[in-house]
Amino acid sequence: MNSNDTIIALATPSGIGAIAVLRLSGKDAIVIADRFFQSIHAKKLIDQQSHTLHLGHVVENDRIIDQVLVSIFKSPNSYTGENVVEISCHGSVYIQQEILQLFLKNGCRMADNGEFTMQAFLNGKMDLSQAEAVADVIASNSAASHQVAIQQMRGGITNELKELRSQLLDFAALIELELDFSGEDVEFADRSKFQELVYTIINTLKRLIDSFAFGNAMKNGIPIAIIGEPNVGKSTLLNTLLKEEKAIVSDIAGTTRDAIEDEVIIEGIAFRFIDTAGIRETEDVVESIGIKKAYEKAEKAQLIIFLIDGKKFVENPVDFKKEIQSIKQQFPEKKLIIIANKIDTLLASDQERLLKASDNILLLSAKKNTGIDILHKELTSLVNKGALSNNETIVTNSRHFEALNNALESIMQVKQGIDIGISSDLFAIDIRECLRHLGNITGEYDVDKDILGHIFSNFCIGK
């Protein structure tokens, strides 16, 4: 990247619309735009104030390409921190391309993915974790993922870590000072305060690391495996939840073999339901692979729906109670929802018996769409008991997750050092390591160019 470059890209979605916006950023952005812009008031763009809008035409050699509205943002008060021009043109693909080509021929170059945001980071308009959150904001498709991304973009994790990191930095300096005076056996750093700080950091890091599983689920949808014997109605339940005929439903046991999944947004939270092969003894090779997969999916899911056939249960409650117990033992760490399906075929008295059979059982009929709203409530309440309800920072980015884990590892070394009373020169390097990992999250330490490239390559062009 050359800091003298003026970059350009289409900022709005591609395709035809009422308007499209092209964005230029760079030292010369306003000067270049001015050369091809004829204001209706014969004003020069370079003479205009920042944050103003101007109507006119984009003109190339007397040929009018379009009537446009131009926005000017002067450095440093722009998204990128450089001079920025946004051109709102008519939303024809032809016009978008003509204007783009005009500027590419005349001193601009095409922006890379996320290059505007990378410039914003490099010019100190936002830290790295905020820059990364911009992509998450754009990709967010549910209230939950959106809220987490917006909080991040506003500096969530940065604010959590900034003060702790700055205190740790102070201690690091003091401890390193001790090393310089190591012959003189002085202590600049207050050991008990330092120990307190280390504990606080450990707790904060652990809390942030723990939030990742939840945050990741918010971002990508909470995975829920639907398991149960063949023919209890797992695919019907999936279809009812998705409101479409996603999985093939038949009366033949073993219809589903591949795990079929899709996302549903319920009250702003994305859930990813996974229909699996019915669990039974089978000779069929494909089916057995499917059943193995069902267990794997259940292992990876955050929540398991164990579906039973309500009618069969009533006929033979003892075996079914055993089965429920067995599932609970198989997945002791998972949240489990037991659902008795096909209640449309049951008497009210039988339904009573079902409710008494397990302390956490829902009755529904996937086919008749009864009880689905209760399931929705159960699912959302489980999530809302989690971290979403309060304003805690939630980590959703796996790069941050990794850095937090690395930081935790380093600071644990420091803690051990303190605990066994080793001399500070032995853990000074661990403090530095911890600081480096924390700094990586916000980009305060020089971040490797490859890593930067990787982060921003996930952006769309134009952002």
Add this chain to the structure above:
Amino acid sequence: MNSNDTIIALATPSGIGAIAVLRLSGKDAIVIADRFFQSIHAKKLIDQQSHTLHLGHVVENDRIIDQVLVSIFKSPNSYTGENVVEISCHGSVYIQQEILQLFLKNGCRMADNGEFTMQAFLNGKMDLSQAEAVADVIASNSAASHQVAIQQMRGGITNELKELRSQLLDFAALIELELDFSGEDVEFADRSKFQELVYTIINTLKRLIDSFAFGNAMKNGIPIAIIGEPNVGKSTLLNTLLKEEKAIVSDIAGTTRDAIEDEVIIEGIAFRFIDTAGIRETEDVVESIGIKKAYEKAEKAQLIIFLIDGKKFVENPVDFKKEIQSIKQQFPEKKLIIIANKIDTLLASDQERLLKASDNILLLSAKKNTGIDILHKELTSLVNKGALSNNETIVTNSRHFEALNNALESIMQVKQGIDIGISSDLFAIDIRECLRHLGNITGEYDVDKDILGHIFSNFCIGK
């Protein structure tokens, strides 16, 4: 429509992008936007000047929906002539919808197709023909269609007609004055000047009407039928021109039955090539329908490519010359390009003979992609000999075409009246009719609400 309404719509293409723009228009647009906007400088939008940009957050009950950039345009200096607010938000579909829903819940209503432009027309920001051109500008996909649309949007046809219409209006008033004084046998209107004006109007209308066939072709692509005997390589030529395997090609005569067409843009001009069934005597019912269709397509095309097999021609030039003659007689009014295909199988001397066989013959090999550039040049030069090369107004809108024809009919009645010297009261009504039709184009006469609705229903929402 209620003039107190505040309308809102997404102005950018739907989908995910770096940014999206929502547009509000109406008396209360700025006030409503202000209620949900928190400027980072704690400024109120209503206190800001027109044509300024403001960074802040869209907030609903303390929940931050997004960080946005808001543009303010104050009436009458806006696209619609009303107060207008444009909100640039992050281009996530979720965010676009959240902001849209927020404003729909709070005093805005969804804009109809083209309603922003309709407001612009109703508020006198542009005349009707200019408003219609806005949709053409957005739909334009080639340099030619774009140029025609831009010229129209800048008032092409309006400028052509305005002065003539105003002069005719003056004469109409004078002639109607004569009617009021009919007992006194006075003449306020100068008959010879009036006659001159009528001739000028007739010539202008005829020229504009004549431009429609061309203008329509510019807008929708110039239709070119490729006809010829079976197996001369029509489908291969189509595929070569389109640069894709659009039509099925085989050695079996009669492979193509349906007319297959697609658009290619050559040097900024859109051509619509139509591959047709090979013309021959056949018993096959489907094929005969195809051959009938081939003739129909040729009838409707602006240009016909008559493709012959170069090799067969050389073997039997006499019959082929007859055939070329026959095609010329069948379509006496069409521009015809004769192409000898498969020249890759011919000796140079045979190619010489082919060139001498007809005064307007191109040699090419569709299969080997030779001679295609010459065909491109031939096609574009035919068009550039037309109206595109100069700056004449070109009519592309069928509503205008109809109004121009109606106006011509009325003014011809006037001319006849003058020619045979009938009294002016008998053609005064025709003058009024002509004025009304001309006024319909620019919307100067009260245009029927249904017609307005029809015009703007072709727009996208958000424009």
